[in-house]
Amino acid sequence: MSNKLKLAILIFIALLLLILAIFIPYKSRLSNLDFYISESNNNYQFEVGEKLFFLLNDTTLVNGRDVVWHLGNGDSIVKAGNINYKYPKKGKYLVSIAVNNKFIASKKIGVVSLPKISPRDSLVKIHGVDEGYAGEELVFFTEGKGVNTWYWEFGETGTVDAYEKQVIYRYTKPGDYRVKLQTNTLKYPIYHYIRILPRFEKVEELEKVDSLGVVQNDIKKRLQAIADSKVTDRSTFYKNLNYIKNNYTCNQAEDILVIVNGGRYNDFFSYCQGLHYLENKRRSKIIINKVEIDTIKCFKRLNVTQSLLR
Structure with a gap:
């Protein structure tokens, strides 16, 4: 050779x-290439029209490569790096990233559509039950933009009884009462009418009466179970959703207003769906810190305080 x-x-x-x-x-x-999805308004769900961020775990892996993001609805973005995108319609989508014409990673995402808040929703309104019992703790609260002063009169004392956005009041005598509220944004006060019934001290009936705290903790536990369940675990999702609906809403869950961390308004079903479909659960976890309802029987308002652990 x-x-x-x-x-x-x-x-x-x-x-x-x-x-x-x-x-x-x-x-x-x-x-090892992977990506995760983050939402911009920090309300723990992906919404129609919201800017979503699709972030690679290591951008150096795709440097100099042909990268295409497929958003699952026919749209695609050619970029060798992180992207952002707004979904125009609600639905379930399979998001994939392809490098050099080979699919590397995919994730499912659920995009929800929240109800639009009309100008009517920005008016000051009183929320409270229409009927209660003497001696029962009744919750009243109000909503409205720009309100920072509240004067509550519950019609029993003849004077102003409270000065906060949400108050708990206990009537001492049965009767029909007119709840009066004046705020810094109202020219004239608004009213809410309530009937207070006598409380019958029967032991067998009192044993059945649950405390507000017990019910709130029960709802908190059910919401946490929804947040902890996997996206594919529909059984756990519906089990806990239907439990709350059947036991505490008088089967009128569609009328419930959910306020998240004091500032975000959702309907009950969209909120629960958002908890269940939150992407990137292996990197983050929702903690339900506190739950408040306006009344034990057929509540119409759910105030949730929650946090996101990463």
Whole structure:
């Protein structure tokens, strides 16, 4: 064998080893490529029209490569890095990232559509039960933009009884009462009418009366179970959703207003769906810190305080 032939063989082997050294490690590293999804308004659900962020776990893995993001609704974005996108319609979508025409990672995402708040919803309104019992703790609260002063008169004392946005009042005598509220945004006061019934002190009936705190903790536990369940675990989702609906809403869950962390308004079903479909659960966890309802029987308002652990 001539020296030239030996040299050619050595050069070929060296080039082959160089190619293997470059591409085999890259292929191995590319298998570690992943992405997660983050939402912009921090209310723990993906919504129609909300800017969502699709973030790679390591952008260096795609440098110099052909990268296409497929959003699952026919749209795609060509970019070798992080992207953001707004979904125009609600639905369930399979988001995928392809590198060099090969699909590397995919995730399912649920996008919900929240009810639009009309100008009527911005008016000051009193929320409270229409009927209660003497001695029972009754919750009253109000909503309205720009309100920072509240003057509550519950019609029993003849004077102002409370000065907060949400109050608990206990009537001492049965009767029909007119609840009066004046705020800094109202020219004239608004009213709410309530009938207070006598409380019958029967032991067997009192044993059945649950405290507000027990009910709130029960709802909190059910919401936490929904938040902890996997996206594919529809059984746990419906079990706890229907439990709350059947036991505490008088089967009128569609009329319930959910206020998240004091500032975000949802309907009950959209809120529960958002808890269940929150993406990136392996990197974050929703903690239901506190739940408040306006009344034990057929509540219409659910105030949730929650946090996101990453």
